[in-house]
Amino acid sequence: MRTLFLNPPSYDDFDGGAGSRYQATREVWSFWYPTWLCYPAGMIPDSKVVDAPPEGLSQETVVKMATDFDLIVLHTSTPSFTLDCRTAKMMKEVNPKCVVGFAGGHVTAEPEAALRAGEAIDFVTRKEMDFPVKEVWEQRDWSDILGISYRKNGVIHHNPDRPMLGNEELDALPFVTPIYHRDLDYLKYNSPYCQYPYVSLYTGRGCPARCTFCLWPQVTTGHSYRVRSAENVIEEVREMPKLFPEMKEIFFDDDTFTADPPRARRIGELMKPLGLCWSTNSRANVDRDTLKTLKDGGLRLFVIGYESGSDTILKNIKKGVSTERARRFTRDCHDIGILIHGTFIVGLPGETMETIEESIRFAREMNPETLQVSLASPYPGTEFFRYVQDEGFLVNSVYNDEAGYQRCTVTYPNLSSEEIFDAVERFYRQYYFRPSYIFKSVKKMVKSRDERKRLLREAGEFFTTMKKRRDAAA
């Protein structure tokens, strides 16, 4: 079966594909690699990965591709699901014989509803898609394939879950970067906090933390951090400069790369002789010695989910890291010279006007290099979703506006969805438009032409985005 792995087009510049934790059009140009699709693609000869959003491919263009394939696997998300169903239906109309499967967190959380809503969907994979898709491609009897739900003769069946892949199985998977090289254009991917061009990959899957809002560990990757060996990671990394000659930075996009500090240090030590610049995701609770080893091994930046400056909210969402611990960690990073991209969320359980102000003050105190403020999005399958649904705080199920920007879907007795929505822009402005931050940015622009170009472009994109989301809300 000639197989197409498709991250379908939906909204313009929608960063919501197989690699994106928060599915939305971003404030500035940003695309994650469709890494999840590239694993099974690496196991299926003659397959093809098409990532429509960064390529700017229209629905019409991808629909025409259907004639060339027997099996089409689409990665979907909660905000794009309805549009993705439409794309799948049109592909089936063009090639009625093709088998269509959907993958991703949304169909894992609601497989029955997904199969009922999408008449063109033949099967969905739940949790890890690697081997379920491969076994469909091998044309095994679907009733024997663990981890899929499917439709047969109009009846929907749910097979038992498939056990998560263990460490050794992760080591045995193909590398994703040769698939990027084969099917994607790495110059079309950007992360605002990574140096351009960047290339990302996973060194492990899952996160032991229990943050109630976080989609992947609760729905697809699980709470045990399963890891590739450091040697296996380095074997892949070593080849990357040849595959991507202009690459300036590698991003280890594990849920929490530092969840296993001895292993993180081992990778840091093995990275050192390679002389490559890299960044990764972490929680704000890493010890100073580990930080030093990672910095020594080429670590440039951490993405840190501070989420809130209120300890009450941090407890409500089971973050497991207090503001005090985050302060100490941040001081250590500043001392050692590790940059931070800090992420915050407004609208989490317990949020009030006062806690939003607390978060803004805390963000300014932490003073990360760059900042991201998201609206709390209760995706199906998360504890946060169940909470807002049970309490009657979920006001609508439309997660994004017509341009793909996040919409506020929750409201609380003391805080309306409008107030939460407005707080995002206020948060950004109060963070970025400080004399000290402006001065730092000007210094960067004076020093480097590339930085000047990037900052000016991002500033322009930021203002345009804020206007568009305000207009859409109005």
Ligand code: SF4
């Ligand atoms: S630490 Fe990060 S990846 Fe892990 S559950 Fe919390 S938000 Fe998700």
